[in-house]
Amino acid sequence: MRHLQETDYPAIISKLDEWWGGRPMRGLLPRLFFQHFSDTSWVIEDHGEVVGFLIGFLSQVFQDTGYIHFVGVHPLYRANGLGKQLYEQFFKAMRDHGRHIVEAITSPVNRESVAFHTRMGFVVVPGDAIVESIPVHRNYDGCGGDRVIFRKTLVR
Numbered sequence: 001m002r003h004l005q006e007t008d009y010p011a012i013i014s015k016l017d018e019w020w021g022g023r024p025m026r027g028l029l030p031r032l033f034f035q036h037f038s039d040t041s042w043v044i045e046d047h048g049e050v051v052g053f054l055i056g057f058l059s060q061v062f063q064d065t066g067y068i069h070f071v072g073v074h075p076l077y078r079a080n081g082l083g084k085q086l087y088e089q090f091f092k093a094m095r096d097h098g099r100h101i102v103e104a105i106t107s108p109v110n111r112e113s114v115a116f117h118t119r120m121g122f123v124v125v126p127g128d129a130i131v132e133s134i135p136v137h138r139n140y141d142g143c144g145g146d147r148v149i150f151r152k153t154l155v156r
């Protein structure tokens with residue numbers, strides 16, 4: 001595992017939609033994340049190829065909070081603990097920065113992400129509707145898209 005670098009951008013962005021099962025995700029991950037948040041973001045490589053990545057940052061407004069914007073693991077490498085390793089690295093970094101809350105969001109259709117975050121100890125923040133038994137925040141994206149908000153309190 002190593003820190004994300006701006007030079008990782010082409011390789012990761014070209015795989016993004018494929019790793020998300022064909023969903024169009026590229027627009028949500030502009031290059032600026034690779035430029036400005038590399039010190040709180042990591043990749044895992046296998047034989048020189050990125051097989052997992054996490055992009056997160058320290059909230060500027062909420063001084064107790066870190067935010068995970070994206071996590072992805074190569075489909076052939078899933079269920080091997082890589083996502084967990086990336087999250088644990090981020091949790092450690094947040095503790096080192098004195099942050100004890102971690103937040104992330106996902107789409108309610110992404111059941112894998114809901115299962116993963118639940119397993120990683122996140123709780124779902126109550127929303128304004130329940131969709132297929134999950135609390136969601138309706139129209140979170142301003143274009144009709146609902147989102148699930150996760151929050152985890154880190155044990156010091």
Ligand SMILES: CC(C)(COP(=O)(O)OP(=O)(O)OC[C@H]1O[C@@H](n2cnc3c(N)ncnc32)[C@H](O)[C@@H]1OP(=O)(O)O)[C@@H](O)C(=O)NCCC(=O)NCCS
Pocket residue numbers: 019020069070071072073074077078079080081082083084085106110111112113115116119120
């Ligand atoms: C979500 C994702 C990152 C998980 O990565 P992963 O490397 O397969 O996860 P891990 O193997 O580290 O799993 C960690 C824990 O979560 C659980 N988990 C992971 N995916 C799960 C799933 N689909 N269903 C149920 N549990 C799951 C694992 O069982 C494991 O639990 P354990 O510690 O008790 O063994 C991966 O599936 C992925 O890249 N998905 C597509 C991108 C995406 O949706 N990202 C999240 C939204 S930004």
